[in-house]
Amino acid sequence: MDWITTVDHKKIAILYLWAGGIFFGIGGLEAILIRIQLIKPMNTFLDAQTFNELITMHGTTMIFLGVMPVIFALMNAVIPLQIGARDVAFPFLNALGFWTFLFGGILLNLSWVMGGAPDAGWTAYTPLSSTSYSATHGVDFYTIGLQIAGLGTLIGGINFLATIITMRAPGMSFMRMPMFAWATFITSAIILFAFPAITVGLVLLTFDRILEAKFFDVAGGGNPVLWQHIFWIFGHPEVYILILPAFGVISEVIPTFSRKRLFGYSSMVFATILIAFLGFMVWAHHMFTTGLGPVANALFSVSTMLIAIPTGIKIFNWLFTMWGGQVRFTTPNLFAAGFIPTFTMGGVTGVMLASAPADFQFHDTYFVVAHFHYVIVGGLVLGLFAGLHYWWPKMFGRMLSERLGKWTFWTFIIGFHLTFFVQHFLGLMGMQRRVFTYLPNQQFDTLNLVSTVGAMLMGVGMIIFLANIFLTSRRPLDAADDPWEDGRTLEWTIPSPPPEYNFKQTPLVRGLDAFWKEKMAGHKGMTPSEPVGPIHMPSATILPFLMSVGIFIAGLGFMFSRDEFGSDIMSFLFNNYIVTALGLLITFGSMLLRSLIDDHGWHIEPEELEGR
Amino acid sequence: MTTAHAGSVDGTLPHEPEKATLEGRNKVLAFWLFLGGEAVLFGTLFATFLALRNQTNEGPSANELFHLPLVAAATFLLLASSLTSVFAIQAMHRGNATRLRNWLLITVVLGLSFLILEIYEFSVYIRHEEFGMTTSAFSSAFYTLVGFHGAHVAFGILWISVLIGQLMYKGLTVVTAPKIYVSAMYWHFIDVVWVFIFTVVYLLGKVG
Ligand code: HEM
Ligand SMILES: [Cu+2]
Numbered sequence: 001m002d003w004i005t006t007v008d009h010k011k012i013a014i015l016y017l018w019a020g021g022i023f024f025g026i027g028g029l030e031a032i033l034i035r036i037q038l039i040k041p042m043n044t045f046l047d048a049q050t051f052n053e054l055i056t057m058h059g060t061t062m063i064f065l066g067v068m069p070v071i072f073a074l075m076n077a078v079i080p081l082q083i084g085a086r087d088v089a090f091p092f093l094n095a096l097g098f099w100t101f102l103f104g105g106i107l108l109n110l111s112w113v114m115g116g117a118p119d120a121g122w123t124a125y126t127p128l129s130s131t132s133y134s135a136t137h138g139v140d141f142y143t144i145g146l147q148i149a150g151l152g153t154l155i156g157g158i159n160f161l162a163t164i165i166t167m168r169a170p171g172m173s174f175m176r177m178p179m180f181a182w183a184t185f186i187t188s189a190i191i192l193f194a195f196p197a198i199t200v201g202l203v204l205l206t207f208d209r210i211l212e213a214k215f216f217d218v219a220g221g222g223n224p225v226l227w228q229h230i231f232w233i234f235g236h237p238e239v240y241i242l243i244l245p246a247f248g249v250i251s252e253v254i255p256t257f258s259r260k261r262l263f264g265y266s267s268m269v270f271a272t273i274l275i276a277f278l279g280f281m282v283w284a285h286h287m288f289t290t291g292l293g294p295v296a297n298a299l300f301s302v303s304t305m306l307i308a309i310p311t312g313i314k315i316f317n318w319l320f321t322m323w324g325g326q327v328r329f330t331t332p333n334l335f336a337a338g339f340i341p342t343f344t345m346g347g348v349t350g351v352m353l354a355s356a357p358a359d360f361q362f363h364d365t366y367f368v369v370a371h372f373h374y375v376i377v378g379g380l381v382l383g384l385f386a387g388l389h390y391w392w393p394k395m396f397g398r399m400l401s402e403r404l405g406k407w408t409f410w411t412f413i414i415g416f417h418l419t420f421f422v423q424h425f426l427g428l429m430g431m432q433r434r435v436f437t438y439l440p441n442q443q444f445d446t447l448n449l450v451s452t453v454g455a456m457l458m459g460v461g462m463i464i465f466l467a468n469i470f471l472t473s474r475r476p477l478d479a480a481d482d483p484w485e486d487g488r489t490l491e492w493t494i495p496s497p498p499p500e501y502n503f504k505q506t507p508l509v510r511g512l513d514a515f516w517k518e519k520m521a522g523h524k525g526m527t528p529s530e531p532v533g534p535i536h537m538p539s540a541t542i543l544p545f546l547m548s549v550g551i552f553i554a555g556l557g558f559m560f561s562r563d564e565f566g567s568d569i570m571s572f573l574f575n576n577y578i579v580t581a582l583g584l585l586i587t588f589g590s591m592l593l594r595s596l597i598d599d600h601g602w603h604i605e606p607e608e609l610e611g612r
Numbered sequence: 613m614t615t616a617h618a619g620s621v622d623g624t625l626p627h628e629p630e631k632a633t634l635e636g637r638n639k640v641l642a643f644w645l646f647l648g649g650e651a652v653l654f655g656t657l658f659a660t661f662l663a664l665r666n667q668t669n670e671g672p673s674a675n676e677l678f679h680l681p682l683v684a685a686a687t688f689l690l691l692a693s694s695l696t697s698v699f700a701i702q703a704m705h706r707g708n709a710t711r712l713r714n715w716l717l718i719t720v721v722l723g724l725s726f727l728i729l730e731i732y733e734f735s736v737y738i739r740h741e742e743f744g745m746t747t748s749a750f751s752s753a754f755y756t757l758v759g760f761h762g763a764h765v766a767f768g769i770l771w772i773s774v775l776i777g778q779l780m781y782k783g784l785t786v787v788t789a790p791k792i793y794v795s796a797m798y799w800h801f802i803d804v805v806w807v808f809i810f811t812v813v814y815l816l817g818k819v820g
Contacts, residue, residue, distance in 0.1 A: 014658075077724065089638045154649060162642040166634070192645060196653035204660065204756065211745050213752035215660070221749035230656060443722070536623030595774055595791075 005540035007091035012098050013077035013395065014440060019102050020069030026109065027061035028462060030054050035419075035455040036152075038448050041440035051436035052119040053138065057112075060121030060142065063242070064149055065105040067380055071245045072156055074387045075184050077395045079160060081491035081498060082178045084169025084507050084514075089162040091538045094592070097155035099548035104149025107555055111141035118142035121434060123231055124205065126224040128218035131209050137559060143206040144555040150195055150202070151551070157191030161183050170529040171509035173598070175269070178489045178513075182269055183248025186276045190237045190244070193280070198234035201227065210562060225290060232283035240279040241375065244272060245381025247314060250336045251437075253386050254318050256486050257333035258325025262514055264317040271310035278307045288359045297356040304354035311347055315340060330484065331405030335386035338413050342382060346374030349424065364434070367427025373420045385412070385465075393479030397497040404468035412461030419453025422447040455578060488516040493526050501535045504528075504609050532610070534603040541599070545589045554583025624705050629789035636790035643794045647801050650680070654805050657760060658812060663755040665817070669748030672741050672819025679733075684815050685807065686729040690765075693722035694803040697796045704792060709784040716776050719799065723769045730762050752814065760808055764802050771795055 003015060017132050034054050037046045046054070070376030076094070080087055086096050109119040120129035129139045164185045168177065177185075205227070207213035214220030215228050255262045262268060284292060284300040291301075318340055329337065349371040362368055385408070392400050426447050431438060438444050479496040490507060491498075505528030511517040518526055540550050557579030565571040573579050626632045630640060631806050665674065702713035734755070743756050774815040780787055 089642065099817075116686075153763070158642050158645050158649070161645050162638050165641060166638055192649045193652050196649045197656045200656040200660070204752075207752065207756060212746050213756070214667075214749040215664070215752050215756075217749070220746075220752075221664065221669040222752075223663060223667070223749070226660065228665055230660070233656075564633055592774060595778060598787075 002540075004091060004545050005017035005541055005542045007087075007095045007253075007538050007544075008092060009053045009076045009091065010395070010498060010500075012094050013073045015077075016069045016073035016076060017107065017395075019098075019538050020066060023061055023065035023109075024067070025107055025462075030058040030061065030265050032455060032459060032478065034058060034508070034511030035452040037436060038438075039450065039452040041438050041442075041445055043437055046436065048436045049119065051379055052121075052434075053117040055434060056118045056121055056142075057109075058137075060108065060118070060146070061105075063106070063122065063238070063376075064146060065101075067242060067330055067376070068153065069101060070384050070607035071187075072153075072241070072363055073096075074180075074249070074384070074391065075156075075160060075245065078391055078491060079181055079184050080084060080165065080167070081394070081502060082181050083164060083167060083172060083488050084490050084503060084509065085163065085167040086502050086535065087538070088159050090114070090159050092541065093155050095541070096544035096547060097159065099150040099152070099544050100551060101149045101156070102199050103548045103552040104147070104152065105144050107148060107501075107552055108141050108145030109506040111138055111145075114141075118574040123235070124225045124227075125231075126205070126208075127218075129209075130207060130216065137608060140206070140209055140559045143202045143209070144559055147199065147202045147206070148548075148555055149466050150550055152548075153191055154195045154199075157188040157195070160188040160193065169503075172514070175266065176509055176512045176514070179265070179268055179413045180245075180248035182272055182425060183251070184242045184270050187241050187244045190241050190276050194234045194237035194241065194325045196236075197230055201234065204230070206558075208560065209412050219550075225287075228287050229283070229289060232286045236283040237276075237279045237288065239372075239375070240275060242380050243383075244275065246339070246380045246387075247272065248393035249383045250318060251392070252389050252489070254321050255513075256330045256390075256488055256610050257330055257336075258551075259362065259486050260321055260325040261488075261516070262317065262486075264321075264579075265512060267313055268317055269397065271313045275307060278303065278310070282307065285354055285356075288356045289363045296432075298528040301354055302420060303389065305351055308347060308351050312562035315344055330389075332386045332390035332484075333401055334406065334409045335382050335389065338409065339379060339382040339386065342378030342413070342416070345374060346371060346378055348373065363429060364432060366423040366429035366433055368422050369433050370423035370427060373423075374419065377416055377420070382413070385409075390484075392492055394496045395496070396473070397495075398472050398475060399479050399483060400468050400472050402463055404471070404568040408461050408465045410461075411464060412458055415454045415457030415459075415461055418457060419451050420454070422450050422454075422573075426451075457555030472577065473606045482515075486516075488513040489513055490526070501537065501604055501609075505532055506530050506537075532606050534605050535609070536601055536603055538601045539599050541594075543590045543594050544587050547587045550583045550588075550590065552583065553586065554580045557581075557583055574603055616748055625703060625784065625789075629704070629707075629786050630793035632789070633690060634784040636786060639790045639794055640797075642816055643797055646803070647797065650801065654757075654760070654808075657757045658808065661757045661813065662687055663688055664749040664753040665748035665813075669750070670746040671751060672737075672743045674750070674754075674813070677737060677741060677743060678814050678817050680814065680818060682729065683810065686726050686733075687724045687810050689722050689729070690758075691718045691761055692805050693726070694800055696722060697799045701793060701796050704784065704789060707784065709779065712784065713776055713779055716779070717776050720772050720776070721763055723772075723799075727762060727769065730758070730765075737739065747787070758813065761802065764805070768799055768802055769796070772799070 003011065006012065033046065034051070037043050037051055054354065116138045118124070118138035118141060120134050120139055122138060124142060127133055144539055162253050164181060176508055204215045208217060209217050214222045216222045218224065251262055251268060282294060282304040285304040288297050327333070349367070353362055353368065353371055389400055392398070426444060429443060431444050481495055482492040483496060493507065494503060506528035507514065508529035513525065557574060558579065560574045561577055561580065563574060567572065630636050696715050696719045700712050700719060703711035703715055743751055745752055775792055775795055779792070782788055
């Protein structure tokens with residue numbers, strides 16, 4: 001109950017972590033099944049339909065329900081602490097964002113047991129995703145589930161923007177803000193401008209499928225390429241929504257374990273902004289083979305390659321930070337160090353793909369699969385591992401085992417390169433992506449076997465990580481305030497895990513790497529910027545949960561509104577939109593309650609603060 | 613907020629009550645951000661409409677369909693409601709809760725009349741022109757864009773009505789003021805979107 005009603009950013013972080021972790025596990029299982037099917041030619045382990053469902057759900061789950069929430073978990077756990085705030089700007093909305101994400105994810109995954117999962121690829125290209133080629137409700141689960149989950153993401157993005165703009169501790173100007181906070185800020189801005197586009201795309205596709213609208217139906221005057229534009233004008237920025245937070249994590253971890261300030265801080269900030277900006281200009285590089293014509297292809301090709309410049313700046317700055325530092329290879333730093341070369345390889349294949357004529361060769365082969373897994377798994381997931389190991393003691397008050405952590409790292413990264421390195425060659429030799437099997441003796445056999453073995457090894461790495469969590473969670477709390485001893489930012493100045501109110505007194509920030517600056521000046525902690533006084537806290541509430549339940553019911557109701565049912569009552573309820581209306585009633589009713597009930601929250605009094 | 617403004621009620625309410633608390637300021641800021649997202653949303657809908665506006669699939673075209681006097685009347689009502697919501701906010705800044713309530717009521721009535729005209733318009737198209745969601749890519753794009761705007765108007769009407777209730781029940785305070793201010797921002801935004809719809813959908817449909 002406590003967890004259903006909480007509005008505390010630290011608890012919401014843990015909820016995001018749990019939910020994201022479970023979806024990540026589901027996505028991982030799907031990946032293993034895909035790899036087992038491809039272990040040898042002409043395999044009959046899965047049939048083509050199931051294979052299509054698995055690749056669709058694997059991609060969709062991993063991106064929207066696996067890594068995004070883990071990113072949000074880290075942001076929620078860290079951002080208010082790093083900027084010296086007591087919570088986010090809108091704790092209520094924070095909870096709402098989580099619950100809509102969760103119910104959207106549940107809805108999407110219900111498709112497995114309710115008559116067929118989506119099977120049109122995670123990009124849902126029309127007409128493949130139209131009712132004529134995808135007749136089950138699968139794609140409806142995709143459009144409506146993602147719509148609901150996306151709502152949560154948008155809410156979260158706005159919340160972080162407002163939090164970072166208005167709630168920074170005194171003295172923390174934008175140019176004194178930690179890089180992870182910068183990354184969160186820019187990421188949230190991308191979310192704000194990219195997600196509404198996919199919102200519209202999903203609405204159009206839903207209308208085409210459920211209300212028989214004609215947006216993408218050529219026979220009715222519609223245009224399938226329109227879907228591709230809408231999808232990628234969201235989809236390309238989306239990949240930066242994923243990678244920028246990882247950049248942020250790496251920029252925190254490397255300086256800490258090099259005992260040096262981040263090299264080229266202001267160029268890092270500038271590069272982040274530039275990447276976000278360019279990220280909106282390049283979407284059509286996913287559409288070179290669609291037939292946009294040479295002029296469009298040339299322009300998008302050049303603008304895409306430009307992104308390599310700010311990205312390169314970042315890579316060199318990390319290397320220069322380590323250069324000459326007192327580098328300690330703790331588990332977080334191992335992941336950070338592993339991130340740099342791996343991500344760089346993904347960037348190099350990206351530039352290769354960005355060359356439009358070459359892309360005609362690479363497109364829809366395993367070369368593309370290798371590319372995006374190098375950036376997403378080799379970049380983002382390694383970054384998330386670095387961040388989780390780094391902030392785990394702060395979030396949970398317990399150190400993870402270094403020994404198990406190193407095992408996780410080595411099995412995971414070796415497994416990763418085994419899986420995906422060979423896929424570059426598979427792609428160059430002509431193995432197509434998204435086909436459920438291949439003929440023997442095309443020189444695909446061995447490399448596919450290697451790839452599957454690698455995937456299993458990555459799975460082993462994940463299991464070691466889970467074992468690490470499980471074993472250490474049974475030990476008593478043991479993390480110091482500043483467990484890595486070289487913490488540079490504000491989150492390391494308060495207890496692990498932090499008290500409900502984070503900071504007893506809001507700290508005064510006197511420079512970049514505020515805590516490090518005080519340490520160098522010989523101070524033990526931060527100078528407070530205010531006297532000890534009563535702290536205002538928001539009340540817990542069940543309304544965000546209820547509002548999300550309502551949207552969930554409405555979504556299901558709308559999805560089945562045109563179905564024929566065996567029983568009359570069901571037909572009556574669904575075909576007359578009664579279920580939909582009921583769901584919306586719950587949601588709007590909760591909103592009404594929220595606006596009518598006066599809730600001023602509560603206070604923690606100074607005596608109580610001192611009593612700790 | 614340095615000088616207490618002349619009109620504020622017995623000095624307890626500041627001149628700009630919507631910005632008096634951190635929560636209020638956060639709300640206004642976040643709402644600007646939200647409107648940025650809404651702009652992208654409508655931008656995408658407009659782009660879709662422009663891409664499909666000539667794809668009539670042998671159904672009615674814009675030129676055959678639209679009846680400008682009706683749309684102009686609706687436009688007038690909506691623009692007027694934006695003006696009355698400005699008066700409402702001015703009344704709020706003077707601390708006059710009764711006038712605030714009255715202007716909000718007028719805004720709601722004007723919005724409602726706009727919505728009724730729109731529903732009437734749609735029903736004519738559907739019944740007499742056989743122009744429904746499924747007729748053509750153009751019809752789908754038309755109903756989606758204009759309908760999304762209509763749904764925004766409907767939500768705004770509900771929202772402002774709840775706020776009127778709240779205002780009567782709780783009075784004008786630093787808690788209710790930001791909500792009212794933000795709802796007025798929303799209302800202006802809807803109005804601006806309508807100006808674009810009037811131009812891009814209706815005027816361009818008649819001449820282009
Ligand atoms: C220097 C930076 C990058 C460049 C130049 C680049 C270029 C490209 C190009 C041209 C494609 C299209 C290939 C095709 O379909 O034929 C592509 C696909 C893709 N990229 Fe990148 N990319 C870069 C970085 C990233 C990053 C940072 C991510 C994610 C974190 C990413 C994720 C993806 C994904 C998911 C796809 C495949 C989409 C699909 O068709 O399913 N890329 N990239
Ligand atoms: Cu891209």
